[in-house]
Amino acid sequence: MKSLEELKAIRDKARANVNVRGDNSDDIRIVVGMATCGIAAGARPVLNAFTEEIARRGLENVVVTQTGCIGVCQFEPVVEVYVPGKEKVTYVKMTPDKVPSIVTEHIVNGRVVEENTIGAYTK
Amino acid sequence: MKELSLNVLDIAQNSVVAGASLITIEVIEDASKDLLTITVADNGKGMSEEQVKSVIDPFYTTRTTRKVGLGVPLFKMAAEMAGGSLDIKSKPGEGTALTATFTLSHVDRMPIGDMEGTVSALIHMNPDLDFVYSRSVNERSFSLDTREIRQILDGVPLNDSDVNLWINEYLSEGLNEIL
Numbered sequence: 001m002k003s004l005e006e007l008k009a010i011r012d013k014a015r016a017n018v019n020v021r022g023d024n025s026d027d028i029r030i031v032v033g034m035a036t037c038g039i040a041a042g043a044r045p046v047l048n049a050f051t052e053e054i055a056r057r058g059l060e061n062v063v064v065t066q067t068g069c070i071g072v073c074q075f076e077p078v079v080e081v082y083v084p085g086k087e088k089v090t091y092v093k094m095t096p097d098k099v100p101s102i103v104t105e106h107i108v109n110g111r112v113v114e115e116n117t118i119g120a121y122t123k
Numbered sequence: 124m125k126e127l128s129l130n131v132l133d134i135a136q137n138s139v140v141a142g143a144s145l146i147t148i149e150v151i152e153d154a155s156k157d158l159l160t161i162t163v164a165d166n167g168k169g170m171s172e173e174q175v176k177s178v179i180d181p182f183y184t185t186r187t188t189r190k191v192g193l194g195v196p197l198f199k200m201a202a203e204m205a206g207g208s209l210d211i212k213s214k215p216g217e218g219t220a221l222t223a224t225f226t227l228s229h230v231d232r233m234p235i236g237d238m239e240g241t242v243s244a245l246i247h248m249n250p251d252l253d254f255v256y257s258r259s260v261n262e263r264s265f266s267l268d269t270r271e272i273r274q275i276l277d278g279v280p281l282n283d284s285d286v287n288l289w290i291n292e293y294l295s296e297g298l299n300e301i302l
Binding site for chain 2: 001002004006007008010011013014015034035036039040044045047048051052054055058059063064065066
């Protein structure tokens with residue numbers, strides 16, 4: 001069973017990182033639509049896949065968060081990626097298996113995964 | 124919705140919008156009574172009697188973005204499809220509790236699904252709120268209370284990546300213990 005000692009170790013490690021990083025105004029934000037439409041279409045495993053992939057890769061400058069209905073229910077699950085200083089990118093019809101490539105290509109290497117964007121679907 | 128855990132996620136999102144600081148999710152499977160009971164309770168702003176009557180109407184919502192609110196009606200439908208019902212208790216200023224019952228063995232009962240995934244997502248998305256999750260299968264049970272975790276973390280947020288992994292593993296181990 002997971003122990004509280006492990007949690008204490010996590011706390012100490014996280015505090016050390018915060019001291020190194022300072023403020024978080026330059027964080028990349030991954031925003032998942034979590035209204036009824038998004039949830040019914042499969043947003044929860046997508047959100048959990050992002051949080052696990054970010055944790056697995058040890059990325060410190062990325063925040064995974066939620067929003068309500070984005071307004072394009074037919075394209076759910078919808079994920080918006082905000083990289084400071086760049087235009088927002090909207091990924092649509094997301095599935096957990098698309099998450100690792102988006103994290104690797106877009107979040108880490110800065111290359112948008114065009115084929116999964118809303119622009120590619122609406123052409 | 125394909126599984127009840129998704130209904131619970133959707134219902135709990137209403138609690139978040141209602142300004143709750145504590146959300147309690149309880150899942151009880153009791154084979155001896157052939158009964159599944161799922162409760163989502165919060166200490167949010169609550170609803171008037173009129174509003175309680177309205178929330179089961181799919182064409183009622185307090186949102187202004189669109190004119191439908193499907194979360195509660197879908198949960199009610201899922202319960203009634205499986206020989207159960209949905210009860211809503213709410214008081215303005217105190218909070219709301221939704222309790223859905225299902226005949227456990229009913230052929231039309233949706234699977235519970237990944238309830239631990241729902242709890243994990245809720246905690247990660249709402250690191251400033253507290254969640255108490257308890258799940259029991261007949262005589263066995265486990266629970267998670269973010270207030271206890273928060274106390275140990277002493278300022279480190281609940282959506283820290285490593286904390287999130289710890290919570291996921293805790294939930295997964297807890298479920299394995301009782302199944």
